[in-house]
Amino acid sequence: MTGAVGYTLPNHRESEVKPHRLFVALAIFGIASLSHAAVSPVLVIHGGAGVIRRDMTPAREKVVRAAMTLALKNGYAQLKAGKPAPDVVAAAITVLEDDENFNAGKGSVFTHDGKNELDAAIMDGNTLSAGAVAGVRRIKNPIQLARAVMEKTPYVMLSGDGAETFAQSIGMPLVNPSYFRTEERWQQLQKALKEDAAKQPHADVETAKHFGTVGAVALDVQGHLAAGTSTGGMNDKRWGRVGDSPIIGAGTYANSGCAVSATGWGEFYIRTVAAHEICMKVTQMRVPLKRAAAEVINQEIPSMGGNGGAIALDADGQISIPFNTDGMYRGWIGADGVPHVALYGDEDDGTAELPAPADSAE
16 A cells, blocks of 8 residues: 555565554644545466376367466456455366366366275465365365365364265265275376386376376465365375375465465475575565475475476465476466466476566555
């Protein structure tokens, strides 16, 4: 907000300005009245990182881009309507969970035993509230159940049958496990099982064990952040394996200054507490967002043998989308209201030189 003599208070931090300090500032500068300044909202999404090369069929690419564009538009419409960041994150992720082209919800990969086990998490950076579910098999939209855990229970994470019992207790319907079956994912499992039997490494992205996840981070008009992630996990995973996506701090994290959703080889994101580390670099060490994200995703994780990517957003609306794989499904929408989507590593996603977000007065 700008006073009569040109003094500017940082609008993204209004909630942190103590009342008596604000009063003193107003008295010193003789400001007779104030106008409430709104933050320019931003939404960033991802649909997984991996060996994403330009051999995708035109029809498949068109469908993937359309789904990501729809997720961005749906989420941004809620941002413009003044909805809080967790609403926006859940709405965008739900679109991707409902599309079988992503490894989350409908398009989830199979476990070694031929089942679908889904994980999701959401975190409100304003309150540090969080909710997560792991290993659910009958929840159409795990991100919605994760949000219910955050809002309706004293817990952070519920798993398996217990999570589904909770879903029923709040009136959330369960779906038949067959809902998640797609022929493409089934064939990916069959190929992986043959390679397992022959003691061969998984040969390509379609059978890779750490392929795909969806996520979103959002900055709302109040200057609050949220992050969410949803995944079907690893193709051919065993023994109830849970990756980083539902673990707060590993694959999903948000606070007042930073929000991160990750995608990649989850074991390495867990061991580095990747999402939390990025945000701590930003909020505690005052490292610029792009540098903080790059240090974790493009240096620390690869140095340990892992790979993947992340989307990160700070309270000033700055975006970072680092990844160390051939490609990453990614997209963002900001003040201009235009959705930007990119898939390949050599594709300009529009975030290389983003202009500083402009504030808009109400």
